[in-house]
Amino acid sequence: MHAALETRRLCKSFGALTVADQINFRLETGARHALIGPNGAGKTTLVNMLTGRLPPTSGEVLIGGEDVTALGQVARVKRGLGRTFQINTLFRNVSVVDNVAFAVAERKGVAWRMFRPASAYSDVLDESMALLDTLGLAQDARLTVAGLPYGKQRLVEIAIALGLKPRVLLLDEPAAGVPTMESHRILEVLDALSKDIAILIIEHDMDLVFRFAQRITVLTQGTVLVEGTPAEIAADKHVREVYLGERHV
Amino acid sequence: MNHAGGYIADARIRAAEWLPWVVAVLCYFFAPSYLPLGSYVLTMIIFALSLDLILGYGGIVTLGHSAYFGTGAYVAGILAARLTGEPLVGLLAGTLSAGLLGWITGIIILRTRGLALLMLTLAITSVCYEVANKATGLTGGADGLGGFSVQPILGLFKFDMFGKTAYLYCLVVLFVCWWLIRRLVYSPFGASLTGVRENNIRMHAVGAPVYQRLVISYTISAGLAGLAGALLTQTTQFVGLKVFGFELSGDLMVMLILGGVGRIYGAFVGPLVYLVAQDYLAKQFPEYWYFGIGIMLVLVVMFARGGILGIIDAGIARLRSRP
Numbered sequence: 001m002h003a004a005l006e007t008r009r010l011c012k013s014f015g016a017l018t019v020a021d022q023i024n025f026r027l028e029t030g031a032r033h034a035l036i037g038p039n040g041a042g043k044t045t046l047v048n049m050l051t052g053r054l055p056p057t058s059g060e061v062l063i064g065g066e067d068v069t070a071l072g073q074v075a076r077v078k079r080g081l082g083r084t085f086q087i088n089t090l091f092r093n094v095s096v097v098d099n100v101a102f103a104v105a106e107r108k109g110v111a112w113r114m115f116r117p118a119s120a121y122s123d124v125l126d127e128s129m130a131l132l133d134t135l136g137l138a139q140d141a142r143l144t145v146a147g148l149p150y151g152k153q154r155l156v157e158i159a160i161a162l163g164l165k166p167r168v169l170l171l172d173e174p175a176a177g178v179p180t181m182e183s184h185r186i187l188e189v190l191d192a193l194s195k196d197i198a199i200l201i202i203e204h205d206m207d208l209v210f211r212f213a214q215r216i217t218v219l220t221q222g223t224v225l226v227e228g229t230p231a232e233i234a235a236d237k238h239v240r241e242v243y244l245g246e247r248h249v
Numbered sequence: 250m251n252h253a254g255g256y257i258a259d260a261r262i263r264a265a266e267w268l269p270w271v272v273a274v275l276c277y278f279f280a281p282s283y284l285p286l287g288s289y290v291l292t293m294i295i296f297a298l299s300l301d302l303i304l305g306y307g308g309i310v311t312l313g314h315s316a317y318f319g320t321g322a323y324v325a326g327i328l329a330a331r332l333t334g335e336p337l338v339g340l341l342a343g344t345l346s347a348g349l350l351g352w353i354t355g356i357i358i359l360r361t362r363g364l365a366l367l368m369l370t371l372a373i374t375s376v377c378y379e380v381a382n383k384a385t386g387l388t389g390g391a392d393g394l395g396g397f398s399v400q401p402i403l404g405l406f407k408f409d410m411f412g413k414t415a416y417l418y419c420l421v422v423l424f425v426c427w428w429l430i431r432r433l434v435y436s437p438f439g440a441s442l443t444g445v446r447e448n449n450i451r452m453h454a455v456g457a458p459v460y461q462r463l464v465i466s467y468t469i470s471a472g473l474a475g476l477a478g479a480l481l482t483q484t485t486q487f488v489g490l491k492v493f494g495f496e497l498s499g500d501l502m503v504m505l506i507l508g509g510v511g512r513i514y515g516a517f518v519g520p521l522v523y524l525v526a527q528d529y530l531a532k533q534f535p536e537y538w539y540f541g542i543g544i545m546l547v548l549v550v551m552f553a554r555g556g557i558l559g560i561i562d563a564g565i566a567r568l569r570s571r572p
Contacts, residue, residue: 085454098255160455
């Protein structure tokens with residue numbers, strides 16, 4: 001069985017600085033996997049290599065067993081890799097439903113059509129609306145994203161990625177900047193996602209990580225320190241030293 | 250008034266959208282002495298529409314759009330002087346050649362963004378200018394190209410000395426361009442251009458071939474600019490180096506910003522106001538007329554970032570919000 005997403009001996013150096021060193025990582029089909037690590041551990045670099053924004057110095061990236069190392073971002077999206085951004089990366093001045101519809105249209109391959117009005121593609125609109133409904137954003141569909149409260153913008157961030165119907169979803173700090181009071185809403189949304197989607201979450205909020213993830217990988221200084229179940233990670237001496245210790249002592 | 254396109258936008262033509270056409274037809278009957286100016290305004294509206302497509306919808310900032318306008322103008326002129334004065338053939342040739350140039354240059358320059366892109370668009374215009382300047386055998390160089398005649402449209406409608414035929418010709422061509430651009434803006438393709446303008450990074454992340462899409466929109470826009478250029482050549486029966494001038498690109502940008510960017514009708518209002526004001530001011534204050542244009546632009550940039558249409562939109566919104 002191929003992993004949904006896999007890296008083999010993945011390395012990245014910027015000159016003398018090595019930010020990813022021989023990373024072997026497997027995200028199983030349907031997994032709920034978290035990637036944690038202190039600042040500067042190389043999490044963002046790893047995500048950028050997974051999505052194809054940054055070419056690795058050496059090593060391989062595989063999606064569903066297929067080597068995609070040489071492929072760009074767009075080709076990887078077509079192979080089922082969706083992502084969200086740590087800092088809101090939205091179409092701010094258009095409606096919420098258009099934000100999702102842009103993604104749906106790309107997936108359905110209608111975005112090149114030049115003649116009929118976009119509103120005539122009711123399948124794109126219906127699907128986008130249905131998706132927003134599942135996230136509790138149906139009432140906001142026609143509002144401009146820039147006018148939404150921040151917590152809802154974080155949900156739109158996820159909604160756009162879901163519009164791609166990804167098989168692998170990378171969530172880059174989905175609750176970043178969201179007050180703890182509201183982050184449970186994001187967790188609810190994540191919990192409700194289909195088990196067909198393999199999810200890798202990069203997160204600083206340890207409560208969210210331990211409640212959501214079934215497996216956790218800890219990254220420090222560009223290498224995998226340890227991987228295991230939440231219980232194993234919580235009990236791991238090294239992890240407590242380098243990471244949890246800094247916050248939870 | 251806003252024409253943002255997208256998947257929930259109502260693409261039907263609203264009543265107010267017929268207004269420019271009514272005005273244009275009324276001008277034909279009631280302002281016969283202004284028809285040559287009118288033809289020029291209509292031509293510049295097409296040119297401004299072509300810029301609005303890439304600037305207003307695609308977010309490509311260019312100061313070199315006269316390269317394509319000039320290409321269309323010269324191709325139509327050379328064709329009329331050497332081969333055939335058939336106007337529709339000239340329009341087609343001007344459009345296709347400018348579109349081809351847009352495609353080739355677009356492939357190169359759209360790999361860059363921001364200031365680098367701006368510089369490259371300027372460079373392309375400069376190259377075109379020099380080519381036209383040096384190839385005197387073909388273009389007439391600094392003297393320009395004239396003395397050719399344009400045949401009657403469809404063999405029926407002769408160009409007259411009052412500019413009546415030219416005006417109606419421009420109006421019909423503009424109508425066709427407007428209709429096509431409007432379809433494009435409201436299409437999924439137009440929506441995706443909005444996506445690119447709003448957030449290029451996210452557009453990549455949803456799997457959109459951003460670069461290819463920009464190249465295609467740039468090609469279409471260049472073709473339209475070439476069409477406008479060919480139209481100018483045919484209605485004035487002359488082409489000069491000015492059509493490749495940096496000043497023309499700059500004026501065009503000013504006109505579009507004045508009218509309002511990314512709204513389709515900003516490209517109508519801007520050239521109309523700018524050129525009519527220019528005509529009036531040049532008559533009243535032959536020495537200082539640019540001062541008036543400058544004041545107008547300063548006011549728009551300071552108080553109305555959405556251009557004249559932005560002011561009107563804000564006014565309507567205010568009236569509506571009143572209890």
